[in-house]
Amino acid sequence: MSNICVIGTGYVGLVTGVCFADLGNSVHCLDINEHRIKNLKNGVMPIYEPGLEEIVERNVAATRLFFTTDYTEALADAEFAFIAVGTPSGVDGEADLTYVRDAAEKIAEVIDHAIVIVNKSTVPVGTGDWVSDIIRKKRGENELEYYVVSNPEFLREGSAIHDFMQPDRVVLGSMHRQAADAVAGLYQPLRAPTLITDLRTAEMIKYASNAFLATRISFINEIANVCDELGADVREVAQGMGLDKRIGHAFLEAGLGWGGSCFPKDVKALAHMAVLHGTHPQLLQAVMEINRNQRRRVVMKLRNLVGGSLIDKTVGILGLSFKPDTDDIRESPALEIIHLLRNEGARVKAYDPQAMENTAKIIPDLELCKNPYEVAQDADGLILATKWNEFKQLDFKRIYSIMHTPVLIDGRNEWDSQSLRELGFTYFGIGQGNHVSAGA
Numbered sequence: 001m002s003n004i005c006v007i008g009t010g011y012v013g014l015v016t017g018v019c020f021a022d023l024g025n026s027v028h029c030l031d032i033n034e035h036r037i038k039n040l041k042n043g044v045m046p047i048y049e050p051g052l053e054e055i056v057e058r059n060v061a062a063t064r065l066f067f068t069t070d071y072t073e074a075l076a077d078a079e080f081a082f083i084a085v086g087t088p089s090g091v092d093g094e095a096d097l098t099y100v101r102d103a104a105e106k107i108a109e110v111i112d113h114a115i116v117i118v119n120k121s122t123v124p125v126g127t128g129d130w131v132s133d134i135i136r137k138k139r140g141e142n143e144l145e146y147y148v149v150s151n152p153e154f155l156r157e158g159s160a161i162h163d164f165m166q167p168d169r170v171v172l173g174s175m176h177r178q179a180a181d182a183v184a185g186l187y188q189p190l191r192a193p194t195l196i197t198d199l200r201t202a203e204m205i206k207y208a209s210n211a212f213l214a215t216r217i218s219f220i221n222e223i224a225n226v227c228d229e230l231g232a233d234v235r236e237v238a239q240g241m242g243l244d245k246r247i248g249h250a251f252l253e254a255g256l257g258w259g260g261s262c263f264p265k266d267v268k269a270l271a272h273m274a275v276l277h278g279t280h281p282q283l284l285q286a287v288m289e290i291n292r293n294q295r296r297r298v299v300m301k302l303r304n305l306v307g308g309s310l311i312d313k314t315v316g317i318l319g320l321s322f323k324p325d326t327d328d329i330r331e332s333p334a335l336e337i338i339h340l341l342r343n344e345g346a347r348v349k350a351y352d353p354q355a356m357e358n359t360a361k362i363i364p365d366l367e368l369c370k371n372p373y374e375v376a377q378d379a380d381g382l383i384l385a386t387k388w389n390e391f392k393q394l395d396f397k398r399i400y401s402i403m404h405t406p407v408l409i410d411g412r413n414e415w416d417s418q419s420l421r422e423l424g425f426t427y428f429g430i431g432q433g434n435h436v437s438a439g440a
């Protein structure tokens with residue numbers, strides 16, 4: 001059993017904290033957001049993540065899991081301080097390290113015993129050294145025994161608990177092997193392959209992994225667009241490619257492009273780092289451009305299918321979160337599409353099982369509906385933006401009867417095009433050879 005403090009109670013910090021508690025450690029989860037901590041103390045989750053609430057309850061009851069806004073309290077007995085605060089995009093695409101700096105300074109201010117500082121936030125290469133400098137400067141004469149370890153997180157929202165408990169790998173980077181080994185000990189019950197590197201290499205593994213996954217998605221989307229023009233079906237192309245063991249099936253689903261809290265900012269930050277250090281990240285630039293175009297392409301397609309203009313047309317959006325099983329809307333393709341549609345004069349309404357509250361905070365005047373049928377009512381076009389389970393088997397007869405113009409844009413290649421066309425819909429999927437077969 002170890003004493004752990006986790007700084008930041010977002011998607012990564014909270015999951016990390018509760019999972020370490022569930023493994024038998026004593027964990028203090030700390031956040032500067034008082035409302036968040038008050039809610040957590042009352043058993044109210046700040047995020048939607050399947051299975052999270054139950055584990056929180058179990059570990060609070062077992063007095064292994066505590067929530068606080070007080071750094072002194074959280075770090076009093078801590079052997080490990082995990083930093084899991086946000087690292088959003090700065091103005092030039094660089095990672096904004098303001099929150100990491102604040103956390104490092106606070107640790108330096110209050111700690112009075114030896115500690116391993118573990119950075120779980122996704123941070124530019126060299127940040128571990130920078131955190132060390134911050135602490136050294138802040139402490140001045142008042143020296144502290146501390147070690148910095150990079151421990152990038154690879155969990156996916158929507159399956160975060162599973163991903164934390166059964167990771168493909170644990171990556172640890174440090175200039176102090178013993179500190180890295182000590183952190184490896186915390187993960188030992190998971191029996192996951194563990195890679196120990198130097199600090200900078202671990203930091204780069206995270207960026208390179210996310211950039212590679214984003215590249216695969218942009219790659220298949222580019223192929224999808226070519227398929228559309230040539231009458232091939234990208235779903236079967238991806239299947240045929242994926243059967244090759246050197247390629248595999250993962251991240252080869254054509255759609256509206258990647259979004260979320262990580263890929264967009266991480267690809268940007270990696271490109272920024274590359275330029276800053278004199279290299280020319282042409283592939284990363286192309287990956288980002290393809291992604292931007294993917295949203296524009298469906299709007300263009302819809303415009304063509306409803307007669308050449310979206311002015312005063314009603315468009316329904318099914319799904320707002322960037323992917324299913326999360327309420328996270330950061331860089332969600334749905335939001336970008338809503339923005340583009342409204343710019344062209346369309347009236348937009350939407351529904352999402354979990355993400356409407358978050359969406360209302362940033363697009364307060366968006367018409368939010370109670371269910372998919374309210375979205376479809378009188379619509380000239382319906383766009384499937386997020387692959388939630390509840391959108392898989394809708395009553396399409398009913399939808400056909402209530403839409404003003406029965407145009408479906410299947411942004412996730414989820415629906416059965418043939419049966420929908422038989423019902424009378426004009427159907428457009430991504431890379432299904434629509435251009436040729438639908439004559440659109």
Ligand SMILES: NC(=O)c1ccc[n+]([C@@H]2O[C@H](COP(=O)([O-])OP(=O)(O)OC[C@H]3O[C@@H](n4cnc5c(N)ncnc54)[C@H](O)[C@@H]3O)[C@@H](O)[C@H]2O)c1
Nearest residue numbers: 008010011012031032033085086087099102103121122153
């Ligand atoms: N969300 C993911 O799926 C995911 C996956 C892997 C890695 N990451 C990385 O993990 C990091 C955290 O991401 P997230 O999605 O959990 O962020 P988040 O925005 O959901 O949560 C960050 C939390 O940190 C808190 N915070 C900010 N400054 C603080 C401070 N000085 N002290 C204490 N708390 C502070 C905020 O109030 C917030 O609750 C980012 O670097 C991200 O790139 C995220």
